[in-house]
Amino acid sequence: MIRPRTLILFAPALLIAVLVGTYLVSLPRAVQRAHRSPCVLLRVDHPKLDRQPGSLVFTDLDGKPYPISKLRGRLVLMNFWLTTCQPCLEELPSLLELINRYGTRGMMLVMVSADKKEKTVRAFLDKMPRLRRLTSAAVILRDPGGAIAKKLGTTKYPETYLIRPDGRWGGRVLGARRWTDRAITACLTTRLP
16 A cells, blocks of 8 residues: 555656656657748748738828739738837837848838827938848838738737738747748748849
8 A cells, every 4th residue: 555655745746757758758749840841930820811912002102002012922921010009119129121132132121100190100210220221022011000910900019910022921029039040031031023
């Protein structure tokens, strides 16, 4: 007969052994998945979206319509952000560096501000001269109040949608990333036209 005191000492050790065993059994599969696709670390999800990217029309900073359909043939990173969103601002330098590296190879960065007021965006840009001198592979657009973002299912900023060169959705990335990490650039360059 097992004494209660022995059982109390044995149970945690058994639980730890089971947890370690489960981890060790699943580890090779996780490593194999990571080697199959460089996009695993980017954590792209694929939501079911009612609207196709080509139907989206934003406005530029001058109030002119800017249809996303005009970017067909390029890999588009459509990044929804706010001037008051700290994670958005933290990922901004790596997004700009990414587009500086790959803009000439068919990548396009569409930075969509969800700020309600145009003057808020303009005041922010005045403080950020680097954003005033974007390459031709990057554009800043407006989605006042995040109306289009909400229709796509965006609930938290930043959120980046990938649009494939064929004009269809390529997935969604929730939250901020360091876009210049080797695994992320490896993932994105496999999707270039």
